[in-house]
Amino acid sequence: MDFGVFLPIGNNGWMLSATSPQYRPSFELNRDITLAAEKHGxxxxxxxxxxxxxxxxxxxxxxxxxxxxxxxGLAAVTSRIQLYASVATLTLHPAMVARMAVTIDDISGGRFGINIVSGWNRSEYAQMGVWPGDEHYASRYDHASEYVQVMKELWRDGVSNFKGQYFQMDDCRLLPRPSHDIPLVCAGASERGMAFCAEHGHYNFMIADTEGDKLRAFNETLSGVAAAAGREIGTYALYTVILADTDEEARAREQHYRDGADLDAIAFMTGQASLDTAGTTAQVISELQGATFMGIGLLVGSPATVAQQIDRLAQIPGTSGMMLTFDDFVKGVERFGSEVMPLLQCRQATAAD
Ligand SMILES: Cc1cc2nc3c(=O)[nH]c(=O)nc-3n(C[C@H](O)[C@H](O)[C@H](O)COP(=O)(O)O)c2cc1C
Incomplete structure (x- = not known):
């Protein structure tokens, strides 16, 4: 079981709440989190x-x-941990990204990989005039497949003459080549997205649930899709950890964050119009509060409780790892590393491998 951290590159991490820790992203913050994660393995x-x-x-x-x-920046100040950046394929040409990846591969000494984001959120791209039209919803993984093929050719051969529907290379060059295969990961949730990941990726991320039912069903679908592509890939399950000395204290913190839900931001995320909170019914408010943690499964409790939850989820076949977010990332990663990790049976199995 691998463990990773979903770095808070955006303000306030993954909690849409006015009562969760409030912070803006910075290099310093992400460096401290990454160094703590590296220290704890x-x-x-x-x-x-x-x-x-x-x-x-x-x-x-x-x-x-x-x-x-x-x-x-993180590559330059770390020495062991694997680093993944995400590319929105509509915004950057693959030949440029292939070169950026080779550069970070060099800075990191071979610890760099890419998360391929095919683009599902029109407004992010329309604002800069690069949204190809709504047909992109259906064709985005075809576009991403060509994108990845161009990068792979450049990394493998140092040159690409790829001719596709979306990209045409004309003796396009890339040297130096990377020191090793640059791993690609993705987070396909649709079958087409999973098939893309099964063909090109090392791991498929998914927003997992605390009970593990969705995770189990997802893993089964992914393993079928991967088998059809003649490959085997595992799932990296995304969870949010809220740790405290006792289960009661941790649950009280979860409730506190829920009570402070930023309903307007949630309404925007869920595609509803901006809210007139004063006139909104209690039922709508409580439904919106349900999205405070963006639908990510919560692991809430004392270190012993969280370790038990993880060991249970780790047994679901096809789960290769977990990527974690925290309410307070620096303290959370430190505490998880020193108080949860040593309790994990699934880690002891990894350590003995
Ligand atoms: C762990 C994780 C990371 C993701 N990273 C990004 C991201 O960086 N940018 C983005 O726009 N979408 C991101 N997504 C959304 C996915 O790329 C993907 O579009 C989404 O899971 C829906 O799957 P589909 O494209 O197969 O419909 C992420 C999703 C997950 C679960």
Missing amino acids: FEFVLSMVKLRGFGGKTEFWDYNLESFTLMA
């Missing part, structure tokens, strides 16, 4: 690409750093 960190926030009183994700340049 986490396998990887990943930063997302997000180009437009959700607003609301917390200005949710209105502040976002850029993924590749952040990871280049």
